[in-house]
Amino acid sequence: MKEYSILINTCDKFEDCWDPFFQLFKTYWPDYDGTIYLNTEYKDYHYEGLNIIAIKCCELNNFTIEKQATWSQCLLWALEFIKEDIVLYMQEDYFFKGKVKNKIVQEFVQIMDYERDVDCIHLTDQSVLSEDNQSKYKGLYLAKINQKYRISCQAALWKKETLLKYIKPHEDAWQFEEFGSRRGAVLQHNFYAVDKNWVRLNHFEIIPYVFTGIVQGRWKEAVVPLFKKHNINVDYLTRGYVKDAPKRTFKVKLKNKIKKFPKRLKSNFDLMYLKLTHTFNNINN
DSSP states (O other): OOOEEEEEEOOGGGGGGHHHHHHHHHHHOTTOOSOEEEEOSSOOOOOTTSOEEEOOHHHHTTOOTTSOOOHHHHHHHHHHHOOOSEEEEEETTOOBOSOOOHHHHHHHHHHHHHOTTOOEEEOSSSSOOBOSSOOSSTTEEEBOSSOTTSSOSSSEEEEHHHHHTTOOTTOOHHHHHHHHHHHHHHHOOOEEEEOTTTSBTTTBOSSOBOSOSEETTEEOTTHHHHHHHTTOOOOHHHHOBGGGOOOOOHHHHHHHHHHHHHHHHHHHHHHHHHHHHHHHHHHHO
16 A cells, blocks of 8 residues: 655644644554654654654745745645655644544545545545535545535545645635635546545544634633643643634724735636636647
């Protein structure tokens, strides 16, 4: 079977998540023996007993600290650095809460290795919508073409060459999901989702984890009992809790929309160009 690697996408301001994440990783995924890439910007990182490579993507690409690379640019640099063809994508605040079904992950990797028509497998029931009929692959359903989150940042196995086709360096994570999903409706790569009658949150999960332990820069309360169970000490007051986050005023929301407008405009133009070129290529083929 072809080797695959795990990419933990992060940035340096989330380094307080790394020790808890990898302590739980080591506890709940002891039979993973491959490479783990941690997509840091400038910082190095190690955790005893795990084969972690801190990419330091901004330093690697001579990107000055005065400028801030976009989320998508950092992801692009990470994928260009990774040597394996199949990557399991996760983020630093997906804190493990149960034993990973390593055998199932390996079986899915084997499918992706041997089958040309499998570009992505979403591993949770919390991301994409699927068709009604099971595909020819046991436990997998084709993801619906037209849906809001056909591209999702939740845990998924990706063919690296496919994921690279969806990244636009100017986008943030939310724009990547939104416009990437719209690009997916044009490109129509074969994305698969697990059978939701089989894989269900809090009942049976292939990779059991807290679905984003940090929201708007604040700790989700669900991590507290999990960390306590594993004697993970965190200063929760530094970030605060989600429940205590102040409500964003209309003025703040408007300011954010105005700030994001140029990037959204660029993504819309990119999407229009993709549709035109894709249609033209189909006609000529």
